[in-house]
Amino acid sequence: MSAALLSTHGLVAHYGDFQALYGIDFEIAAGEVVALIGANGAGKSTLLKSIMGLLSVAPGMVQLDGRPVGGAKPHRMVANGVAIVPEGRRLFVGMSVIDNLRVAIDHAGKSAAVGWTLERLFALFPLLKEKQAVPVESLSGGQQQMVAIGRALLSQPRVLLCDEISLGLAPKVVKEIYQALPSICETGTAIVLVEQDVGLARSSSNRLYCMLEGHVSLTGRSADVSREAIGEAYFGGAHAVA
Numbered sequence: 001m002s003a004a005l006l007s008t009h010g011l012v013a014h015y016g017d018f019q020a021l022y023g024i025d026f027e028i029a030a031g032e033v034v035a036l037i038g039a040n041g042a043g044k045s046t047l048l049k050s051i052m053g054l055l056s057v058a059p060g061m062v063q064l065d066g067r068p069v070g071g072a073k074p075h076r077m078v079a080n081g082v083a084i085v086p087e088g089r090r091l092f093v094g095m096s097v098i099d100n101l102r103v104a105i106d107h108a109g110k111s112a113a114v115g116w117t118l119e120r121l122f123a124l125f126p127l128l129k130e131k132q133a134v135p136v137e138s139l140s141g142g143q144q145q146m147v148a149i150g151r152a153l154l155s156q157p158r159v160l161l162c163d164e165i166s167l168g169l170a171p172k173v174v175k176e177i178y179q180a181l182p183s184i185c186e187t188g189t190a191i192v193l194v195e196q197d198v199g200l201a202r203s204s205s206n207r208l209y210c211m212l213e214g215h216v217s218l219t220g221r222s223a224d225v226s227r228e229a230i231g232e233a234y235f236g237g238a239h240a241v242a
């Protein structure tokens, strides 16, 4: 792999007295798609939140271009070129599609080279152009997910963190959304994909990390890791996964 754009080093995270992550070493290069898989409660969302500055971590535990950024506030991370599509989407209800997107433009990071514009976003998801005046709450789940991804892209991320973007969506919509990923990466944006569907995670990523109880239980090139190895890493025993 080429030099890491974003990395974590012995990252630990807590919720009060409860320790959720135990020394996570993770890295992703520009233009890569890296999947994070693991059972419920394994720590995938906690890793994304720790990277995004939503949980407090020591500076050196998260590095961007080799510089310590751990513990920086979320708005600083956005300015640094990191964006999150959160689980549950968290759109601004009562606001139109275009107003949800404009919020991101107003708070965009400085990675101008990434170059996301409304025009480019509408080319990626034509439906957003059609529905731009519509209040977000009247959209389907899949359409809302496109707004959430669009909002994140308009903040010009070099690293896009996606937390279960396929959750609760029809297979056809999931396919449509996943088909957009290569266009997102082509200008060098890296994507971290938390995904419950292991088959989809494998087929959509260059590399994957499997997490188990706050640890990385397996990592490797997605095309090379066997189902058996994933099954064992996923459940902590000899189980197979689809």
Ligand SMILES: Nc1ncnc2c1ncn2[C@@H]1O[C@H](COP(=O)(O)OP(=O)(O)OP(=O)(O)O)[C@@H](O)[C@H]1O
Residues within 6 Å of the ligand: 015, 018, 020, 038, 039, 040, 041, 042, 043, 044, 045, 046, 047
């Ligand atoms: N706000 C919180 N307060 C206390 N404990 C939490 C909180 N959020 C998560 N946890 C705990 O931290 C651990 C890791 O949770 P996390 O949400 O990161 O897992 P996950 O792999 O993303 O799972 P899921 O697929 O269910 O979202 C779990 O034991 C969970 O119960």
